[in-house]
């Protein structure tokens with residue numbers, strides 16, 4: 001292949017030189033034509049790509065347009081309401097709130113409120129003053145260091161998936177706004193601690209940051225980090241919505257000295273996160289491990305994160321909680337609509353239960369087993385506006401996390417290149433030339449602003465609904481889809 005490339009280049013040089021010799025006036029035109037001749041020779045002689053072999057030079061246009069198709073989609077085709085994963089209106093809302101601009105919308109809704117899917121909020125004729133939002137205590141009787149959490153926090157995202165500057169901006173922003181930042185399964189880094197705020201340390205199946213050389217759980221390494229003052233809670237990750245039951249691979253190229261040091265792995269090697277945990281394989285084993293982690297962490301709250309797949313398994317877990325009198329302090333329910341840095345398409349498209357049915361099942365099962373008061377429920381999955389936050393609270397969440405919304409707050413433009421290391425905004429890349437474009441000093445305020453404005457909007461919605469106590473929230477605060485066609489008027 002390399003030989004063919006040099007032959008192509010040599011022919012191009014000869015071509016330019018030949019034209020320059022016989023027709024000196026056309027020499028400059030050949031500076032353009034010559035390389036194209038070289039590319040053409042290379043294309044027809046290579047064997048890897050059929051399109052380029054059959055359509056030399058021109059075939060590259062196909063790959064160029066494919067490369068910029070997300071931008072074409074976003075700039076020219078996408079309407080305000082139908083962009084995916086997040087619509088233009090949603091992205092603009094985060095941007096305005098992060099900038100401290102009013103997030104008002106002119107002229108009226110762009111949605112069809114007569115569409116079968118419309119689930120409007122039932123406001124009251126007698127609004128109240130916007131209520132003060134409570135902090136939520138996480139940590140049952142087994143915890144000597146319970147944590148008072150904000151209603152809205154930053155969901156798990158690893159250093160490695162995100163850049164150092166993105167994480168630093170989130171860390172400072174969360175500290176300024178008094179909410180927590182979850183480390184993701186890639187270990188606890190100095191970037192997560194940079195802002196000096198509250199951190200939830202997540203532990204995945206590879207036990208990054210608390211593992212032996214062979215990938216087993218290392219209690220000493222765990223204790224060393226879990227007892228740091230900024231680490232307020234520990235989250236044991238079973239799965240995430242975008243790729244439930246799928247581990248991950250850290251490519252050797254991304255396994256830098258810095259990342260290896262944080263994760264306790266050999267730099268420059270390929271490291272796999274297995275799909276499941278080595279330390280347990282059933283409900284009892286998991287609860288005993290959670291209890292062990294809590295003891296090692298000097299009584300800090302320890303919870304689990306999962307995307308629900310089978311209700312029966314969660315019912316079994318609730319039974320085991322009661323039988324053993326052992327409880328996770330919280331369960332984070334991640335909807336199948338959740339985001340990721342990278343996953344095989346089958347997983348985000350077709351595995352797992354979306355947030356609202358999963359959340360209501362988890363809430364119901366905890367209640368049915370009489371353990372709901374021992375376990376806090378945290379929700380994540382496209383929570384980005386105050387309405388989505390309120391919906392999650394109505395469906396059984398005690399508090400919420402968001403990942404992609406905070407990525408937007410630090411500058412993500414949904415270019416969807418997170419898995420290529422070429423994120424143009426410096427958010428999801430490790431390339432220093434791109435990371436330097438993300439200025440921590442500026443983005444940290446956007447993180448704080450977006451969080452504060454979203455909670456302010458939540459207070460306004462609660463006021464419009466006449467709710468001054470979050471304990472009163474129920475799913476029927478929202479219309480059922482298509483409710484009047486079923487003959488059930490608003491109550």
Ligand SMILES: Cc1cc2nc3c(=O)[nH]c(=O)nc-3n(C[C@H](O)[C@H](O)[C@H](O)COP(=O)(O)O)c2cc1C
Pocket residue numbers: 155156157158161162183184185186202237239240241305334335337338339340341380381382383401402403404405418428
């Ligand atoms: C870039 C990126 C990296 C993520 N890394 C992790 C991770 O390490 N651990 C985890 O449990 N979830 C991870 N997630 C999932 C998020 O924490 C969150 O659960 C999910 O994206 C749903 O939230 P969202 O819809 O607000 O993005 C990641 C998501 C993104 C976008």
Ligand code: SF4
Pocket residue numbers: 407411412413414415416417418419422423424425426427428
């Ligand atoms: S801007 Fe960066 S972080 Fe955002 S979607 Fe694109 S590649 Fe991913």
